[in-house]
Amino acid sequence: MKLFYSPASPYVRKVMVMAHETGQEVDKLDSAASPINRDQKIVDHNPTGKVPTAILPDGSALYDSRVICRWLDAQHAGPKMYPEGNWDIVRQEALADGLLDAALLARYETVMRPEEMRWPEWLQGQMDKIASSLDTMETEAESLKDVNAGSIAIGCAVAYLDFRFPDYPWRTSRPQLTRWYEAFSQRASFQMTQPNG
Numbered sequence: 046m047k048l049f050y051s052p053a054s055p056y057v058r059k060v061m062v063m064a065h066e067t068g069q070e071v072d073k074l075d076s077a078a079s080p081i082n083r084d085q086k087i088v089d090h091n092p093t094g095k096v097p098t099a100i101l102p103d104g105s106a107l108y109d110s111r112v113i114c115r116w117l118d119a120q121h122a123g124p125k126m127y128p129e130g131n132w133d134i135v136r137q138e139a140l141a142d143g144l145l146d147a148a149l150l151a152r153y154e155t156v157m158r159p160e161e162m163r164w165p166e167w168l169q170g171q172m173d174k175i176a177s178s179l180d181t182m183e184t185e186a187e188s189l190k191d192v193n194a195g196s197i198a199i200g201c202a203v204a205y206l207d208f209r210f211p212d213y214p215w216r217t218s219r220p221q222l223t224r225w226y227e228a229f230s231q232r233a234s235f236q237m238t239q240p241n242g
């Protein structure tokens with residue numbers, strides 16, 4: 046599989062961790078996704094212009110990260126990352142992606158939007174989504190022991206907070222999630238996909 050890629054994208058990281066955990070190769074394609082300067086190379090395959098966008102061996106395109114992760118899970122013979130009938134795992138992946146959607150909007154608002162056009166209440170609304178998502182993750186930390194699509198997504202989501210919001214004290218009052226993440230993030234798949242950029 047080829048992948049339009051960004052080393053800073055937490056959604057791309059989900060795909061890369063999933064590929065690593067399931068023993069699959071990914072060829073990284075150079076790209077520069079941005080909501081302002083769209084990368085035509087990506088748009089040609091995915092009209093949203095976002096990463097990750099995969100090009101499958103038959104040349105067809107697949108997006109977004111959840112769909113690509115499902116495709117990867119269908120390609121290997123090991124333990125499934127989306128065990129059949131386990132809706133909690135699918136919901137946890139959606140929870141993590143919801144946190145990331147809010148975090149990415151908050152980031153675009155603070156680094157891309159011109160200062161005079163910023164809207165503090167809107168930014169606070171995104172930060173509130175992040176906080177309440179983390180609170181739910183804290184109550185579910187016990188269920189994240191296994192490696193699956195839910196725990197991978199939650200790991201990538203909280204890692205993104207450390208990467209882009211280093212002063213945001215998400216660990217405060219979330220001891221179980223903190224403990225879980227310290228252990229889970231030692232996995233080779235996480236160590237080999239550290240974000241940069």
Ligand SMILES: N[C@@H](CCC(=O)N[C@@H](CS)C(=O)NCC(=O)O)C(=O)O
Pocket residue numbers: 051053054055056078079080081093094095096097109110111142149
């Ligand atoms: N729902 C998508 C979200 C992907 C996404 O927002 N990617 C960001 C990079 S982290 C992007 O490509 N942004 C460029 C844009 O918004 O046009 C997924 O799960 O793959």
